[in-house]
Amino acid sequence: MNDLRNHIEEKIVPWTFFKENDVKLHHRKIVFTNGCFDVLHYGHVLYLLEAKSLGDLLVVGLNSDDSVRRLKGKSRPINGEKKRAFILSALEFVDYVVVFEEDTPEELIKVVKPNVLVKGGDYQIGNIVGADFVMQNGGTVSTIPFVEGFSSTQIIEKLNH
DSSP states (O other): OHHHHHHHHHTBOOTHHHHHTHHHHTTSOEEEEEEOOOSOOHHHHHHHHHHHTTSSEEEEEEEOHHHHHHHHOTTOOSSOHHHHHHHHHHSTTOOEEEEEOSSSOHHHHHHHOOSEEEEETTSOGGGSTTHHHHHHTTOEEEEEOOOTTOOHHHHHHHHHO
16 A cells, blocks of 8 residues: 555655656646646546546646635635645546646746646636647647536535535
8 A cells, every 4th residue: 555655645746846857758748737626526537537638648736725715715625735636646647746836827837838738618718827838839728628517616515505
């Protein structure tokens, strides 16, 4: 079990990992997405699986606890960033998880330099943070439709009623 746990934890990396491994990583098609992933659910898993299918490596930018609070309110996150990062890393098709403190992943995207930037279907490509950078560097931007009826907010509301 320790080997498996270590493997999972090794997938949680700091920003510097991408600077130090720039040449090695860029021989593969890197897909980047981000989010809070506060209460991981079926819709998240399908979304991440679809994102992975767009390239070789899936990098997930994870909002820090402070960032989630600023975006979602004082009662969030339900799960702390270390637990959220571990759960995401345990998914076999997630290659790396990087926590970011900012409200948007714009600076992280510039460090990762993905070939493909992915967001959920509720975003318009012109409004996706980092889209300009990715496209100016020869990459693509995609949206993946949400699975109806699945959201962390809806799950939390159900639990509270």
